Amino acid sequence: MASMATGFIKTPSPFHFIRRTSYTHLGAPITVSIAGSCKAKKTHLPLRVSMGLIEPDGGRLVELLVEEPLRGLKKKEALSLPAIQLTGVDIQWVHVLSEGWASPLTGFMRESEFLQTLHFNSLRLPDGSVANMSVPIVLAIDDAQKHSIGDSTSVALIDAKNNNPIAILKDIEIYKHPKEERISRTWGTTAPGLPYVDRAITNVGNWLIGGDLEVIEPIKYHDGLDRFRQSPAELREEFTRRNADAVFAFQLRNPVHNGHALLMTDTRRRLLDMGYKNPILLLHPLGGYTKADDVPLSWRMKQHEKVLEDGVLDPETTVVSIFPSPMHYAGPTEVQWHAKARINAGANFYIVGRDPAGMGHPTEKRDLYDAEHGKKVLSMAPGLERLNILPFRVAAYDKTQGKMAFFDPSRAQDFLFISGTKMRGLAKNKESPPEGFMCPGGWKVLVEYYESLVPASRNGRLPEPEPVLA
Amino acid sequence: MASMATGFIKTPSPFHFIRRTSYTHLGAPITVSIAGSCKAKKTHLPLRVSMGLIEPDGGRLVELLVEEPLRGLKKKEALSLPAIQLTGVDIQWVHVLSEGWASPLTGFMRESEFLQTLHFNSLRLPDGSVANMSVPIVLAIDDAQKHSIGDSTSVALIDAKNNNPIAILKDIEIYKHPKEERISRTWGTTAPGLPYVDRAITNVGNWLIGGDLEVIEPIKYHDGLDRFRQSPAELREEFTRRNADAVFAFQLRNPVHNGHALLMTDTRRRLLDMGYKNPILLLHPLGGYTKADDVPLSWRMKQHEKVLEDGVLDPETTVVSIFPSPMHYAGPTEVQWHAKARINAGANFYIVGRDPAGMGHPTEKRDLYDAEHGKKVLSMAPGLERLNILPFRVAAYDKTQGKMAFFDPSRAQDFLFISGTKMRGLAKNKESPPEGFMCPGGWKVLVEYYESLVPASRNGRLPEPEPVLA
Numbered sequence: 001m002a003s004m005a006t007g008f009i010k011t012p013s014p015f016h017f018i019r020r021t022s023y024t025h026l027g028a029p030i031t032v033s034i035a036g037s038c039k040a041k042k043t044h045l046p047l048r049v050s051m052g053l054i055e056p057d058g059g060r061l062v063e064l065l066v067e068e069p070l071r072g073l074k075k076k077e078a079l080s081l082p083a084i085q086l087t088g089v090d091i092q093w094v095h096v097l098s099e100g101w102a103s104p105l106t107g108f109m110r111e112s113e114f115l116q117t118l119h120f121n122s123l124r125l126p127d128g129s130v131a132n133m134s135v136p137i138v139l140a141i142d143d144a145q146k147h148s149i150g151d152s153t154s155v156a157l158i159d160a161k162n163n164n165p166i167a168i169l170k171d172i173e174i175y176k177h178p179k180e181e182r183i184s185r186t187w188g189t190t191a192p193g194l195p196y197v198d199r200a201i202t203n204v205g206n207w208l209i210g211g212d213l214e215v216i217e218p219i220k221y222h223d224g225l226d227r228f229r230q231s232p233a234e235l236r237e238e239f240t241r242r243n244a245d246a247v248f249a250f251q252l253r254n255p256v257h258n259g260h261a262l263l264m265t266d267t268r269r270r271l272l273d274m275g276y277k278n279p280i281l282l283l284h285p286l287g288g289y290t291k292a293d294d295v296p297l298s299w300r301m302k303q304h305e306k307v308l309e310d311g312v313l314d315p316e317t318t319v320v321s322i323f324p325s326p327m328h329y330a331g332p333t334e335v336q337w338h339a340k341a342r343i344n345a346g347a348n349f350y351i352v353g354r355d356p357a358g359m360g361h362p363t364e365k366r367d368l369y370d371a372e373h374g375k376k377v378l379s380m381a382p383g384l385e386r387l388n389i390l391p392f393r394v395a396a397y398d399k400t401q402g403k404m405a406f407f408d409p410s411r412a413q414d415f416l417f418i419s420g421t422k423m424r425g426l427a428k429n430k431e432s433p434p435e436g437f438m439c440p441g442g443w444k445v446l447v448e449y450y451e452s453l454v455p456a457s458r459n460g461r462l463p464e465p466e467p468v469l470a
Numbered sequence: 471m472a473s474m475a476t477g478f479i480k481t482p483s484p485f486h487f488i489r490r491t492s493y494t495h496l497g498a499p500i501t502v503s504i505a506g507s508c509k510a511k512k513t514h515l516p517l518r519v520s521m522g523l524i525e526p527d528g529g530r531l532v533e534l535l536v537e538e539p540l541r542g543l544k545k546k547e548a549l550s551l552p553a554i555q556l557t558g559v560d561i562q563w564v565h566v567l568s569e570g571w572a573s574p575l576t577g578f579m580r581e582s583e584f585l586q587t588l589h590f591n592s593l594r595l596p597d598g599s600v601a602n603m604s605v606p607i608v609l610a611i612d613d614a615q616k617h618s619i620g621d622s623t624s625v626a627l628i629d630a631k632n633n634n635p636i637a638i639l640k641d642i643e644i645y646k647h648p649k650e651e652r653i654s655r656t657w658g659t660t661a662p663g664l665p666y667v668d669r670a671i672t673n674v675g676n677w678l679i680g681g682d683l684e685v686i687e688p689i690k691y692h693d694g695l696d697r698f699r700q701s702p703a704e705l706r707e708e709f710t711r712r713n714a715d716a717v718f719a720f721q722l723r724n725p726v727h728n729g730h731a732l733l734m735t736d737t738r739r740r741l742l743d744m745g746y747k748n749p750i751l752l753l754h755p756l757g758g759y760t761k762a763d764d765v766p767l768s769w770r771m772k773q774h775e776k777v778l779e780d781g782v783l784d785p786e787t788t789v790v791s792i793f794p795s796p797m798h799y800a801g802p803t804e805v806q807w808h809a810k811a812r813i814n815a816g817a818n819f820y821i822v823g824r825d826p827a828g829m830g831h832p833t834e835k836r837d838l839y840d841a842e843h844g845k846k847v848l849s850m851a852p853g854l855e856r857l858n859i860l861p862f863r864v865a866a867y868d869k870t871q872g873k874m875a876f877f878d879p880s881r882a883q884d885f886l887f888i889s890g891t892k893m894r895g896l897a898k899n900k901e902s903p904p905e906g907f908m909c910p911g912g913w914k915v916l917v918e919y920y921e922s923l924v925p926a927s928r929n930g931r932l933p934e935p936e937p938v939l940a
């Protein structure tokens with residue numbers, strides 16, 4: 001494993017700033033809610049200035065929820081339309097779209113957006129500017145469903161589990177679903193065994209249906225974690241309430257160990273050094289579909305809570321929230337989506353590590369992606385110019401200090417790399433990692449998770465939480 | 471086969487203008503040579519205004535030829551450097567790069583350019599603007615070659631056939647050649663049997679070497695066709711000499727039939743209708759590597775000459791020249807390269823048809839690409855905003871008129887589609903196509919080509935022309 005100090009990053013610091021935004025730190029207290037467009041809601045009170053969180057892509061947070069008084073009416077309308085049943089992953093995308101994570105998208109992609117996503121990882125907006133968009137957010141239908149739609153220009157999207165209408169898709173466009181091309185261009189491979197492909201592409205229909213979404217009510221999962229599922233607007237309000245003058249996002253889908261904590265606290269320290277008065281960390285675990293051998297969301301959230309309780313991260317300057325997107329495991333392509341969505345939630349700094357959104361190659365004995373490509377591609381991605389990318393050096397267990405530290409290649413022999421596989425193996429066998437690798441409370445959660453597995457599941461995993469409508 | 475009139479194109483005209491450039495038609499005669507940057511060479515004579523052909527990408531035509539007095543010296547320098555042997559396709563790319571078709575590239579791609587090409591089909595330039603770049607122009611080396619380079623910062627590029635030094639590659643960067651990812655992201659498939667992959671990727675090394683090229687002398691092929699191989703600078707001079715106020719490019723790799731001729735003359739007529747005084751057609755057959763069952767360049771050139779001789783196209787307003795690029799058969803990805811290169815040669819209008827740069831799927835019974843995707847992707851491609859894209863309706867043989875005409879779906883039964891396969895079948899069997907399909911002189915060339923095949927080759931094809939240094 002190469003240290004970044006020897007490759008992409010030439011400075012001795014654990015990260016450097018690839019690109020500076022035009023972000024202006026005004027230093028004044030923030031009292032104006034800036035959910036939605038900063039521009040639209042900016043006020044001009046003399047003493048209370050909106051410091052302006054980063055603007056959403058396209059200038060406006062596109063929320064697609066039907067307003068409360070109209071929901072009954074919309075539900076009735078939905079019942080009169082041709083119905084398309086949604087899978088759990090489809091509903092997660094409806095959730096993502098409904099809250100504006102994918103702004104400026106107004107619904108499932110039409111062909112023009114789909115093609116731009118596949119070929120350019122970005123969308124040209126009507127004013128000529130460019131928004132990043134790297135993973136297709138599309139809805140597949142089969143021949144029978146296409147036939148059932150007939151000439152209708154709208155369809156109802158229905159929860160397949162309980163037949164509840166979730167949304168209406170308007171001004172629809174139906175076009176071919178070129179699965180092989182979609183997979184090749186998104187993952188850079190067509191090898192069998194890509195988890196998202198197996199779950200959400202191989203067995204779905206050969207057509208895609210795009211259109212404008214009207215989501216009838218907020219998507220809820222009723223798994224005890226909905227309070228952590230803050231929308232971009234709610235997060236923007238929270239950052240404003242806390243007087244954040246910088247927001248740095250950390251995407252993760254794994255338990256937090258002290259190496260992660262080190263770089264998050266180190267990032268905050270550096271932002272303070274740069275003159276920011278109150279940088280806030282958005283610790284943002286991914287909550288949608290993940291592959292079978294990842295630790296499920298509910299256990300990860302328990303673990304993250306312990307990490308905050310144990311004082312490894314400071315709750316005063318940390319917001320823990322759930323990012324509702326499903327996981328593609330599409331490496332350099334997907335990391336752009338992860339970063340772009342956080343702009344919409346108000347983050348202007350994005351932390352990126354080694355091999356983001358990567359996994360092992362499904363059929364060859366190697367990683368699917370070059371470990372350095374993710375951060376390189378992210379730093380060059382169209383539409384992300386406003387975002388400060390914070391690549392970081394890899395952290396490892398420093399045996400001389402008995403704690404996690406930034407890897408120093410000049411004394412490589414002092415460091416121990418504890419991979420995810422190694423960590424899972426230790427927890428499964430109820431062994432302890434070296435002291436200082438993870439806070440004891442957090443480790444205990446992991447061990448409990450693996451204990452819980454044995455009776456609960458044949459495939460080594462608890463059933464994952466699925467969205468359920470109220 | 472769907473008519474474009476029913477899909478992408480809503481107007482009844484054979485093409486419409488997707489996008490207008492900021493091109494200004496000054497109407498004055500042009501006498502100033504504008505090879506190289508228009509900006510740099512613009513003069514301010516009161517009566518003779520440079521009307522300004524479209525600027526090359528990046529503002530300047532990047533020519534990489536060593537000036538004549540220095541060639542001896544450079545050759546000597548090359549002989550002192552580690553040597554990399556080039557294949558025929560490699561030399562075609564050196565040719566392409568040397569003349570500035572790929573401006574603003576200054577040589578084989580370094581990793582940053584390679585990754586931007588794969589992920590975004592475009593390069594961000596130092597001034598923040600974007601140039602289109604959709605196919606990787608890269609040079610592969612193997613472990614032994616990498617080892618032989620050692621710490622050298624420059625290498626000599628050598629013609630493998632005669633060991634002549636062709637170029638020096640300076641400030642080199644060696645990086646991994648992720649073949650599977652390159653193929654997936656360029657072709658949208660990894661199916662075995664892609665011609666360019668079999669020819670130029672599968673069996674080459676696992677490293678890529680990028681750097682700045684110094685090409686020691688012009689690449690020549692000595693096949694009697696070098697006089698047709700005009701560089702972008704030479705074409706710009708020619709268009710200027712002819713007082714062109716619009717240049718419309720037609721890329722092809724097949725014999726010209728009267729359907730092609732129809733749309734080229736129709737395009738000229740429409741440009742005249744728009745107020746241009748002297749639109750010039752760049753009839754621009756691709757001259758680099760093509761697959762085994764395409765008609766070889768030498769025969770195509772004979773056929774194109776006949777078409778001009780027979781008066782199907784007007785020599786006064788047509789420039790026939792050879793585009794030296796190898797063919798990828800990468801559909802919507804490659805058509806961007808074909809268009810972008812023609813901007814560098816001075817074309818501000820680009821004609822695009824059904825399924826550009828497409829082919830049959832190598833392992834499935836269908837076309838590899840959706841026939842409409844090419845022109846859609848081209849119209850949305852970053853860095854091509856300045857180019858006027860001219861999609862055209864498909865032409866077919868109108869049995870009622872006994873000639874090629876734009877297909878009219880309201881009387882589909884009157885039309886006969888003569889595919890490339892059908893055309894080749896007729897010519898092989900010395901049968902005649904319907905009168906009016908192709909001028910008799912052109913058809914005769916095709917029949918002669920297929921006659922010549924039988925004794926000449928086992929695989930159904932004459933050996934293709936290879937670049938040969940003087």
